[in-house]
Amino acid sequence: MRRYTLFITLAAVLSVLAAVSPQQPVLASSYSASVPPDFVLIDSAPGVDLYRKDYSGGTPDFVLVIDLAKGAGVQFLHGAADGTGAGSGAFGGSNPGFTRQSLQQMWDGFSTSHSDAVCVANGTFFDTGADPSRLALPLKVDGQIRSEGFWRDEYSDQKRMLEIWPNHARITDLTSEALTASSAPNILGGLSEDASQDSSALIGRTFAGIDDGDGDGIGETILIFTSKTTRTADAAGVLHSFGADDVIMLDGGDSAQLLCNDQPQVYSDRPIPQAIGVTAGEQAAYAMRVKKQSDWEIVVEGKTLDIELILTNTGTETWRAGEVSLVNQRNPWGAGDTLSLPADVPPDGTVNLGWTTPIFEKTGVFLSQWNIVRGTQKFNDQPITINVIVIPPELEDKKVELEEQIREWARQQVDDMEQRIMDWIQAQVRKGLEQICPFSAALPGAVIIGEVWKARRRKRK
Numbered sequence: 082m083r084r085y086t087l088f089i090t091l092a093a094v095l096s097v098l099a100a101v102s103p104q105q106p107v108l109a110s111s112y113s114a115s116v117p118p119d120f121v122l123i124d125s126a127p128g129v130d131l132y133r134k135d136y137s138g139g140t141p142d143f144v145l146v147i148d149l150a151k152g153a154g155v156q157f158l159h160g161a162a163d164g165t166g167a168g169s170g171a172f173g174g175s176n177p178g179f180t181r182q183s184l185q186q187m188w189d190g191f192s193t194s195h196s197d198a199v200c201v202a203n204g205t206f207f208d209t210g211a212d213p214s215r216l217a218l219p220l221k222v223d224g225q226i227r228s229e230g231f232w233r234d235e236y237s238d239q240k241r242m243l244e245i246w247p248n249h250a251r252i253t254d255l256t257s258e259a260l261t262a263s264s265a266p267n268i269l270g271g272l273s274e275d276a277s278q279d280s281s282a283l284i285g286r287t288f289a290g291i292d293d294g295d296g297d298g299i300g301e302t303i304l305i306f307t308s309k310t311t312r313t314a315d316a317a318g319v320l321h322s323f324g325a326d327d328v329i330m331l332d333g334g335d336s337a338q339l340l341c342n343d344q345p346q347v348y349s350d351r352p353i354p355q356a357i358g359v360t361a362g363e364q365a366a367y368a369m370r371v372k373k374q375s376d377w378e379i380v381v382e383g384k385t386l387d388i389e390l391i392l393t394n395t396g397t398e399t400w401r402a403g404e405v406s407l408v409n410q411r412n413p414w415g416a417g418d419t420l421s422l423p424a425d426v427p428p429d430g431t432v433n434l435g436w437t438t439p440i441f442e443k444t445g446v447f448l449s450q451w452n453i454v455r456g457t458q459k460f461n462d463q464p465i466t467i468n469v470i471v472i473p474p475e476l477e478d479k480k481v482e483l484e485e486q487i488r489e490w491a492r493q494q495v496d497d498m499e500q501r502i503m504d505w506i507q508a509q510v511r512k513g514l515e516q517i518c519p520f521s522a523a524l525p526g527a528v529i530i531g532e533v534w535k536a537r538r539r540k541r542k
Contacts, residue, residue: 129146151370179215195360199359245269269331285311286330298488305357410464438469
């Protein structure tokens with residue numbers, strides 16, 4: 082009887098999963114800088130901080146902290162393309178030459194077209210003996226691959242790429258397949274942090290790093306290191322000390338340069354074909370960031386779940402209790418249509434608006450959506466989305482395995498998280514069915530459900 086009951090339960094899960102339509106997850110992120118003690122803040126703009134460390138008898142190190150979660154941005158700049166290089170790229174695509182400019186010229190053009198421009202730094206490796214100059218590694222700007230670079234066999238297992246979306250970034254291995262498949266609108270090629278580039282020499286270096294400040298698998302902060310004299314291990318070490326999870330080596334030597342607010346910090350007179358531009362975020366009067374939230378939590382059918390939602394006031398105005406509230410748009414899960422603030426929240430302050438849900442009675446993937454509002458003014462265009470995975474009691478012993486799989490998918494930044502979760506649950510259901518009824522593996526879900534319905538009718542008769 083227990084085996085038949087388990088068969089009924091597992092088969093019913095297939096019908097529930099089939100009825101659930103995928104929802105695109107909204108990924109929230111926050112950043113809390115961990116600044117090494119010898120670095121001093123020397124300049125700041127919304128979402129952008131510039132730090133410097135001085136050395137007795139030496140040149141300083143600079144680290145630019147760019148918080149995409151606060152609206153700061155990174156753009157890849159380049160000189161005019163010469164229109165040649167079709168088919169000469171490392172992967173068979175284009176590799177045109179780009180006119181070289183001084184970093185000051187790069188800044189002048191960038192700051193003229195962007196009123197929120199903060200800094201420019203040198204970019205990737207290039208042919209220093211030519212002008213226009215071809216890039217050694219790929220460059221993708223605004224969804225278009227401008228160059229594949231000319232390095233084919235060089236550093237075959239040490240090529241990496243910095244991928245940037247509007248609100249997050251990552252560093253991954255560079256291959257032809259990865260470059261083509263990436264959904265990132267902006268990509269810059271580089272090398273691994275241990276690549277042999279006069280590693281022990283005290284020369285100019287530019288490195289970039291990615292920091293996942295809240296540990297959710299999403300890198301929301303870009304770090305750029307620039308120095309006139311340093312070793313590769315030291316450059317990478319500084320970024321790791323700032324919290325960088327991944328690091329990429331960019332061009333160095335006389336190409337290493339940094340200019341912020343029209344003031345050179347690391348100066349060189351070498352013209353370059355490609356640079357990195359940094360823009361500040363907008364500091365709105367009323368704005369928020371999700372500091373921490375429950376998302377993709379797993380709960381067993383028939384149980385409740387404690388929802389955690391901590392919000393940070395990133396605006397310039399205090400949130401007044403009674404004026405600002407959390408309003409539900411879809412599935413309040415027992416919290417009601419509105420959650421009021423327990424107290425006023427000053428700028429940079431946080432508030433916890435968590436609650437306990439009722440019992441989840443169905444297996445599947447479900448979501449709740451909320452907006453923080455003042456009157457009718459929403460602080461964000463996209464709602465705060467909380468995803469919950471409800472598994473049948475028969476899969477409770479698989480909970481840890483599913484949690485590990487979700488963390489891996491988050492690390493990979495997959496775009497179809499919900500569909501993958503449903504496929505995983507369905508696969509576990511089928512494994513259970515095979516143990517009870519081996520022939521069921523060859524049957525579609527609808528056929529299995531039909532057989533269950535017939536069995537139930539026979540039982541009632």
